[in-house]
Amino acid sequence: MGYADETPYRVLESEKATNYFWAFSNFEHSEKPFVIFHYAQTRSREIPRAFLADFKGYLHCDGYSSYDSLENILPVRCYAHVRRKFYEALPQTTACETIHPAEYVLNQLKKCFKLEQDWKPLSPKERLVQRKAELKPRMDALYRYVGEISAVPKSKLDKAIQYFMKYRKDLERVFEDGRLELTNNQSERLIKDLVMGRKNYLFSTSYAGAEALGNILSLLKTSELNGLNPSKYFTYLFEALPNLPVLTSKHVDDYLPWSPKVQEHCKA
Incomplete structure (x- = not known):
């Protein structure tokens, strides 16, 4: 991943x-x-x-x-980018009494992100179960709603709709693996x-x-x-690497951030 x-x-x-x-x-x-x-x-x-x-x-x-x-x-596309495009499509004024389609989509996405936040403590397997049970029906309903929006061609709302529809397959990959995230x-x-x-x-x-x-x-x-103090890590590298008799890929492996020796000396 x-x-x-x-x-x-x-x-x-x-x-x-x-x-x-x-x-x-x-x-x-x-x-x-x-x-x-x-x-x-x-x-x-x-x-x-x-x-x-x-x-x-x-x-x-x-x-x-x-x-x-x-x-x-x-590719796993980003719902935050979808949200951003519908946000940009919001009207400048709110004189209309009925809710604007972009605002409705944003409200639904907000609920989806809230669910995802609630599931954060779950294991990937448990999160995937919850996504399929609760998030997938919400997204299906949202796609039906967006598909029926009548927007002016090439307007910001139209571009947001086209983006959402174009990447549906890539966006819905989050229903294949619980480790995947809704955003990038x-x-x-x-x-x-x-x-x-x-x-x-x-x-x-x-x-x-x-x-x-x-x-x-x-x-x-x-x-x-990797939980290191960057200042300690860089100091450690500057002091240790010049004193190595030879510098091979194996030697470098011993100084990567997850090396036990590095973890011991440079933990934050």
């Missing part, structure tokens, strides 16, 4: 006005949670296709087309540090600088996911 998201980034050395960072992560509650910030000059489908070439299974993502038709990957919020939380940082340092000068930033952020966020 994986998560993916991407965000624009500027690199002065690049001829393109906009480059990108892709954030790929596994389930944050797994035994070895990680996130990798992958720098690329493009947002094309070739990036996730190459990076995820050996990955098979469910991938939480948004509605961006680059996640479509990836081999051996089942994990990716957005992980990528937040990069987004906030970008507002301060604005850009990287070179490709090498952008790649170095991705490596640092990957270690930083992965250490946090």
